[in-house]
Amino acid sequence: MKLQGLTSIRTIKAMKTGLCLAQFSSHSQGLPKVKLNDEELMSKVLNRRWMLHIPDTEIHQIKLSPSQGRNRDGPSGNLSFLNNTKPYFGDDLMEKGSEDSFFYLVRDDLLHPLVNGNKARKLDALLPLLVDYSVTDVVTCGGCQSAHAAAVAVSCAERGLKSHLLLRGEQPEILTGYNLISTIYGDITYVPRSIYAHRMNMLKSHADLVASNTGHILCCNDILESSLSAQSSTSSSGHIDDHGNTENHPRKVVIINEGAGDVVALLGVIRLVQYLCQSHLLGKERQIKLVVDAGTGTTAIGLGIGAQCLGYVPVSIRAFN
Secondary structure, X not given: OEEEOOOOHHHHHHHHHHOHHHHHHHHOOOOOOOOOOOHHHHHHHOOOOOOOOOOOOOEEEEEEEOOOOOOOOOOOOEEEEXXXXXXXXXXXXXXXXXXXXXXXXXXXXXXXXXXXXXXXHHHOOHHHHHHXXXXXXXXXXXXOOOHHHHHHHHHHHHOOOEEEEEEEOOOOOOOOHHHHHHHHHOEEXXXXXXXXXXXXXXXXXHHHHHHOOOOEEEEHHHHHHHHHHHHHOOOOOOOOOOOOOOOOOOOEEEEOOHHHOOHHHHHHHHHHHHHHOOOOOOOXXXXXXXXXXXXXXXXXXXXXXXXXXXXXXXEEEEEEO
C-alpha cells in the first residue's frame, strides 16, 4: 500500500492513532495482542451497528473519449458518464475490453440528501456508538460552511441527540448552504479565529459548559475501546453497565474532533473498503489507485488502514488537500 500527498501533522497523528484499532487489546486486561493485518480482529471490529443500513454505494464509470481534443493542449478527450448504471468490473471488464481510458467514481454524495459523501462514512460507526452509550450532547467544530458540522447536526437530530457546533469566524448576513443546514439542525456558536486556533481547548471549554456541574464528558476513543473490549470479554470492568453506559448523569457530552478526525470514524471508511473490494466489484487482486480529497486526512487514512488490514493489496492512495 502506498499513501501519497499527505504531509500534515494532523494526518501523521491520524495514522498513528489509527493503529490503536489493532493495538486496543494491549490496554485491556485478559485480551491477546493482535497484529495489524489480523482479519479476525477486523471481523470483530466491523461487527457492530452502523448508521448506514448497508454499505452499498453507486459507482459510475467515467470515460475519456479519444475522439475529440487529441491535438489540444491539456487533457485529451472529453469526460462523459456512461449510460450503463452497472459498470463492468473484474473479469467482466476484461472480457468486454475497451481501448478507451476510464475511471470509476464512487457516488457517496448520494448516500444522504444533507449529509455529504465521506462525512456519512466517518459517522457510520460513530453515531450508533453514541446512541448505545446514551450520549445526550455532541460538541464539534468547523468552518462557517463546514460540511462536517452540518453532517453532525443532521445525523444527531435524526437520533435525538443535541449538537453544539462551534463555527470559525463571524455569522454571515445571509445563511446559505451548510451554514443554513447547521443552523436549522444544531446549536450554533460563532468563535473568533484567535480562539478557534486553539481547537482542543475551545472544544473542552465548551463541553464543560454544556455538561455543567452534573454532566459527564466522554471521549470517542475511550468509548470505542470499551466497546471493543466488551466484544472480547464477558467480564465487567466495573465502569460500564449492561447497556454500555457510564454512571448515570443528566447529560453525557462527547467531543467530536474537527472533520471527525477520530479513530471511530476510521471504521466507516474501512467498511467502505470492504464493500468496494468484493470479488464482483473491484476485487482484491487488481491494481487499484484511489484518489481522495483530504482535510484532516481521516478518510485517506481509513482507506489505507482498511486495505492493509483486510489484505486488499496492491492499493495506491493519493490524497489532495
